[in-house]
């Protein structure tokens with residue numbers, strides 16, 4: 001699923017992993033509660049006095065717990081392989097266990113991906129057993145049966161062989177181990193995800209045209225669009241990560257520098273540098289080209305313009321001790337991660353206190369677009385960017 005876009009409210013911490021819910025999850029929570037209480041449970045047991053609303057409340061909370069259990073299984077196996085899990089987020093279409101690290105191996109990816117559906121399958125069996133054990137009390141049996149079914153459905157859907165579903169990850173891991181080519185394996189798994197998205201969309205159209213089920217069409221349509229986008233994005237991400245791991249900052253940094261001077265006032269810096277070379281962040285240097293800090297457009301905008309004439313660059317800049325910088329021999333992939341984590345773009349490139357270049361996401365993209373390996377790749381797989 002697309003990652004950075006999700007924002008959530010933190011509701012708990014389990015095994016040290018923050019659990020967050022996105023506002024869109026509230027929609028699905030209420031929808032499940034309402035459809036179970038109003039339609040599903042009354043239809044499953046058409047008897048008078050069925051406490052369908054309390055049953056719906058219990059089932060909705062249990063479903064929520066099952067989703068967390070599914071994601072936690074991924075997280076715990078990730079940890080076993082030494083990956084850090086940042087958080088678990090539940091959103092409109094389920095959950096995601098977030099880690100910003102790359103898969104260390106096909107074997108790790110295989111087991112991490114399998115853990116989620118496996119836990120859902122286990123839960124399905126457990127609830128089926130509870131259903132058998134509670135035959136004396138109909139409401140409990142019905143809730144347990146439904147929980148069994150929904151966990152089974154969750155496992156089955158997630159096992160579909162398309163990225164970024166768990167099944168797609170398993171598919172990629174197997175291809176990766178077999179063909180020893182991570183990018184190619186990701187391309188196939190992403191195509192799987194796109195194919196599944198198209199099928200889901202078609203199913204939605206059929207549901208609407210043949211059965212007048214417009215609700216399913218909207219739901220499946222949304223899911224299809226999201227899945228398609230995520231499949232594309234996953235491939236792009238894998239491609240970029242692989243290409244940038246092989247290249248160093250010095251190979252793609254810009255050397256035509258337009259630093260601000262540490263003796264300048266803010267209006268001087270604006271009229272002499274920033275007005276001609278607008279960048280979100282500019283390096284501040286001394287006469288000897290030593291980097292002393294970073295001036296960001298953001299920090300400028302926070303100060304009312306009438307105060308600018310009184311301020312020197314050094315008063316508004318972030319000093320070097322707090323600034324994000326990279327070394328010429330830093331791998332480009334690490335520079336990208338640093339940019340994304342800090343929000344500083346471009347990053348100054350510093351060699352023994354001397355400013356030797358700047359590198360931003362735009363430079364990485366330019367590099368990726370014109371790199372021979374990429375051009376070769378286009379011929380085989382189509383453009384990645």
Ligand SMILES: [Zn+2]
Pocket residue numbers: 070071074116117158166
């Ligand atoms: Zn999963």
